[in-house]
Amino acid sequence: MTTTAPAAAEVPAALRRQRRRRNLRTLAFLSPWLIGFTVFFAYPLCATVYYSFTRYDLINAPVWVGLRNWNYVLNDYPPLWQALRNTLWLVVVMVTLRVIFGLGLGMLAIRLKRGGGLFRTLSYLPYLAPPVAATIGFAFLLNPGTGPVNHLLGNVGIPQPGWFNDPDWSKPALTLLALWGIGDLLVIFTASLLDVPREQYEAAELDGVGPWQRFRYVTWPAITPVVLFAVVTGVIQTMQYYTQAMVAGKVASGIIGNSGQSFEPGYPQGTTLTLPQLVYEEGFSTFNTGAACVISLLLFVIAMAFTFLLLRRRSGLLDDD
């Protein structure tokens, strides 16, 4: 006993050193991510929460005002609810149509016997166009007075919408723009469709199932995780929708915002207003950074809630094994 006791005490000490070394090594490998996470996510998030309780104009030191910014944004700030309604519309319509359209194009791309490569290239190319340039191009194409699209529609006797200039058509016009730049979803859907085991299709064919059943019982279960990914990322991107809506509004309204010539974000009549535009307006145009932080946090919470709900529904989307 007396000879084994020191040995027993030594082993845990060696183990502890080994564990500590392992932990330190792990920490060292993780450190780039940890630093990035701390500097670019955790600190800004904490700072945003803090500033949301302050009056802060970006120049002077923030002054604690308690819940005043929250009360203002939630009770006395009508643009918030308009932006939320627009965002909800875009999430429901734009994200859904993008997924359906991307999936449809992907299925077409893998079925094409000839010219598949060219089709995929041409379908992907618009995604590479810078958003500002693409939006200006669309605003030109869809100009109600001079655009070729309305000219064409007029020639065949179809009513000509006002597109970006019409409150009823501005969001559908943005959706068209989003569908045009479908390249990202086309790539992931094409890859996932090619990944579906061929033998399952062959077995289904032997069983004599039709195209819809083949899609429902063979393709869909295999690609569901990718669809879920497309929906989650689509919802988050739509929550952050800014550039296209802002550029389309500016180009269509023709207002650049001189003195006494105010550009209203969300032209026409607030129908393209989104939460990030409000963050920018409050933070950098009216120097109301506290309120901008509140809107940012609401955006963060809503995006988190959407993501959480969708991930919770994951089991529902995936067929039970």
Next chain:
Amino acid sequence: MHRLPRLRRSITTLACAATLALMASACAGDDGGSGTGAEEAPDKKVTITFWHGWSAESETKAVDDLVAKFTAKHPNIKVKVVSNVTDDKITQGIRSGKGPDVVSSFTTDNVGQFCTSGSWTDLAPWLAKSNIDPATTFPKPVLDYTQFQGKRCALPLLADSYGLYYNKDMFAAAGITQPPKTFTELAETAKKLNQLNGDGTFKVAGFVPTFHAYEFSAAHTLAQFGPTYQTPDGKSNLSKDPVVPQFFNWQKQFVESQGGFDKLEKFRTTFGEEFSAENPFMSGKLAMTMDGEWRTAMLAQDAPNLNYGTAPFPVPDDQQDKYGRSYLTGTTVGIAKSSHHQAAAWEFVKFVTTDTEALVAFSQAIHNVPSTNAALAASPLANDEHFKPFIDAFKHPASNTTPASPNGGKYQVTLSEYAYKWEAGQGGDLTKSLADLDKQIDTDVAQVK
């Protein structure tokens, strides 16, 4: 064997220190300078940075010429010029502490914020030190829009007024001999000048009175009525000022008299970009338009053969004694709080805002209204047939501007947003809506106080 763990510990410590340093630097988003360099020797060699908003080639050249005149007089001060800068960039630049020394803004809307936040320094001590009396140097309107609640953080660097541009050939073809002076005459003249296509759409419009028609904005047009935006205690006064509902009702009638909102808006979408050669007045799509004095330079450059005239913008029928008035605004210039060379920056600000010869040359180059009494008197532009109405408008006692506010031009955006709804027929009950606007504007202002 024991060196490796120590090394690891060192690396970990270093990583933690680096993280903390990064966080600390991220937290330190303060102004940096704050008044240093105020007592620099006058002949000390320094480089200052001047941020301005002009972007057109002819304009940036005019700025460069202005700067060259300054450096000829002050060889020890080198000026680094940065063009095409917006107010957002100005605020960010000042906040970073590495931004400009001298800043200029195209809009007077943010003077309230610049003064209250202190991002633009108080110029009163500098003016006193240089024995400049603002009241005798600058006309009253520009003095008003370059200060906020008694704090003078900006000075005017040229000014803008607005008027009526009209196509003389179209007037002659329609048998019209003189520009309209009242709003009734404006609507009647516009109707005579309208030219329609076979399908009833506009080929040429006499006048497009919708609020997105470039300079025909709510604020610019409401100025013709002489509004009182704020009560003496700073509250929004839109619902209590009788000229505001009068203005909205007049605009609605005007729009209807020209064919209605939808028809006019569809025509508006055919307009080229405002500050290009495709501007609708310059390309012959409009017979009349409201525009600023700078258009005279653009017309000379891009549409030299257009036979046009300028006149004061018409006034309400019941305010004919105010004919000649206009909305006034202008470029403002100040010293950034973060400047490390405030004495040199002041020399530059003083030169560009008060040197008569430099101001006259600069205003002639970019066709803006000179912003000092001396430059106004000396400017040859006062004898220019096209420019004279704008100088007269600038001097008119009934001309006015939009007051500064602590949250920039937000109250104007609120008013404009309602104006856009109103003209589209979605304005609801005007009296109640104006009361709601007042409430919203007051709430927004209280939020930043």
